[in-house]
Amino acid sequence: MTGARLLVRSESGRTSSSTSINRARRVRPERLAAYVLVAPSVLVIVGLRLWPLLLGVNFSFTGDGDRDGLAVGLDNYAELLRDPVFRIALRNVGLLVLLLPVAVAIPGLLATFLYLRVPGARLYRAVYFFPAVLSPVIVGSIFTLLLAYDGPVNAALKTVGLEPVDWLGDPGVAMFTVAAVHIWATFGMALVVFLAGFATLDSTLIDAARTDGAALRQVIWHVIVPGLSRTIQFVFVTTMIGMLTSMFGLLYVMTSGGPGGATYLPEYYIWIQQGQMNRPALASAASTVLFLVMLVVGLAQIALLRKATRED
Amino acid sequence: MRTARTTRWLATVPMAALAVATVYPLVFTTNVALKTRHDYILDRFAPTPAAHWDNFAEAWANAGVSQYFVNSLIAVTCAVVLLLLLGSMAGFALSHLPFRGSRALFLACLAALFIPFQVIMVPLARTMTGMGLIDTYPGLILAYVAQFLPFTIYLMTSYYSGIPADIVDAARIDGSSVYGVYRRIMLPLGAPALLSVGVLDALFCWNDVLIALLLMPSAQHRTLMVGITSLRGQYSDDIPTFAAGVLIAAVPILVVYLVFQRQIADAVTAGATKG
Structure with missing residues (x-):
């Protein structure tokens, strides 16, 4: 040509x-x-x-209401820091960041099992991936029914002799519940990404390690993790972005930020201040904070993971 | 080798349990949706004695789900067509045509990929209000296009980069205009990528609740997901009908999933393996 x-x-x-x-x-x-x-x-x-x-x-540097359009410097940011609800939102972000390794490890392990050809791997893959394409509204609606105080989850607990839990009504529990539902709904996405990563791995390395008698744990740690460092990095970053930006639907349907503001996340706070409280400038300040948090956590993760995977 | 086989079978137990945990919520909801209100109140767990399809009819016709369904269909169809059109045009230019600022544009796309909607929703709502596009289909469709275009361009660009430049050159020499190359070569050759990214874009738009909630406030303009959230309050004493509404919203997703599972996975993983 x-x-x-x-x-x-x-x-x-x-x-x-x-x-x-x-x-x-x-x-x-x-x-x-x-x-x-x-x-x-x-x-x-x-x-x-x-x-x-x-x-x-x-x-975000202008005022709301009477001060609409006027420059107010950092007033909105100061108000955010004083607002206990916004503080809860930030604390919940911290909680999600702590849960991040779990949210990455579950699909990572499952992908490893699937890759090692557990019987029925294709079916598992199809089943696990399905919730990932369901809307948070549908997932949230289904789980409000399941997690109702007199719902099936508590009924199951009762049959094994445990006390019922107020999954969505207990301020100490609700955020974990919503985060768990989010992980349930999205781990299939990360699983598929991991499987694509596995497809690029050199399978002879794994076979060699196993014929040398390496335990599964060793194979994962010394062959799979270093070989998949870029995939792991990608999953970490996308999972975190998902946690910080795609839980709105769940919060809106399952808790409305409650009980007592315990399940606020910055994205829900922004929505409430913009849509319900008519405080768009304050909401913009919260948006800017959310953006900065994502930037910082994302960059920190990449830096940390680079370091961790280089050591191997 | 024995240990490997044992590990495999040991892994089966938690994996099967998880599969059940993944399927059960849907089975439970289906069972609820097929119960009469009376049966539901008596026992919400037991398999329904007889399938009671009236709940679906009630949700579809009287709860407004049919209207919401059509609203969503309109918004999603228009948005996906526009996304594929703009995405393939830009992807073709970025991968095969040299022009000033092409690198800057690609980087802007990547940057936009990392700007979540929550961060820009306040100014966007104001802009839409200013342009008179709030509570209109063009406004919602435009917002969907803006939200998912960076991803679409990114995938189309990387797909088109795999098409040899010789094909474009040969067509140009045969007297084809650049637009002719786009229409007669790039669009047909891009079909697999267009299908993958189109299906994923459609799911994203169909599943959205925040953008629609923000930009389509009036009741008759509710998209399906926004409608489902309002159904909850409306039918708080008639959970079977609510469950039926939720399932109606999930059925198109299930169908698309069953037909296009491979394409969806391809589009999801394209970013991971190439980025």
Whole structure:
């Protein structure tokens, strides 16, 4: 094909000057076409994603209500720090970050089992992945029925002689419940990503380690983890983003932030301040904080994991 | 080798338990949705004595689920068509056409990928209000396109990068315009990627609740997921009908999943293996 192109070029360009004219003519429509092709996307991404980010940050330094549009410096941020509900939201973020290794280890282990050809692997994979494509609204609705005080989960506890738990009504329990439901609903996503990572692994390494008599634990730690470092990194970051930005549906359906604000997350706080309290500037400040938290946690994770996987 | 086999069978127990834990919630909900209110109050766990399909009819016709369903269908269809159109156009340009700022655009896409909707929702709602697009389909569709376009462009660009430049060059030499190349070569060749990313985009839009809640506040414009959340309050004393509504919302997802499972997994993993 390259040969054909050269042939056509030399045929049409008899002298060097006509070649360059020809090339210039050809480049221009190509460039123009490129701009035409990307223009709508640029318009949408810049206008509705990047520009609002700047607008929002800017907006967070202005006031609400009577002080609408006035510059108020860091007042909104100070108010956020004073607000006990926002503090709970941040504390819950901390809790989620602590749960992160669990949320990554579960699909990681399951993927390992599937990769080692547990009987029925294909069926498991199909079953596990399904909740990941269900809407948080559907998942949340189903689990409000399951986790009701007189629901099936407590009934099951009762049959094995345990006390019922107020899964969504106990402030000390509710956040764990919602986080667990979120993990139930999303581990299939990470599982599929892990399986794709396994497909790139050199299986002879694993076979060699096992014929040498290495225990499963050793194989995981010394062969699989180092070999999958990029996949693990990717799953960590995407799982964290998922936890911080896609639990709104669950919170909205299952707890509405309650009981007593115990299940607030920044995203729910932003929604309440914007939609219910009519405090858009304060909500923008919370958005900016959420963005910074994600940036920091994401970068810290990448740095930590780089270090950890390099040691091996 | 013996240990390997033992491990395999040992793993089967927790894995089967987890599979049951994954399926049971759906089975329970289906069972509830098929009960009469009376049966549900008497015993919510026992298998329903007779399938009672009236709950589905009630949810569909009287609870407004049919209206919500149509609203969602409109928004999702338009958004996905636009996403695939813009995404393939930009993906083609970014992968095969040299132009100033192409690298900057790709980086902007990646950056936008990491800006969650929650972070921009306040200014976006104000912008939409300012443009008169709040509570309108164009507004919601535009917001969906903006939300999922970076991902769509990213996947289309990496897919198109695997198509040899020679094919484009040959078509150009045969007298095809750049747009002709896009229409006659890139669109058909991109079909597998368009299908994968289109299915995933459709699921994202169908499952969304926050964007629709923010931008489509009036009751007659509720999307299906927003409608389901309102159903909960409306039918708090008629859980079987509520459960039926939830299942109606889940059925299209189940069908899409059963048909396109491989494509969905491909689109989900494309970011992981290439990023």
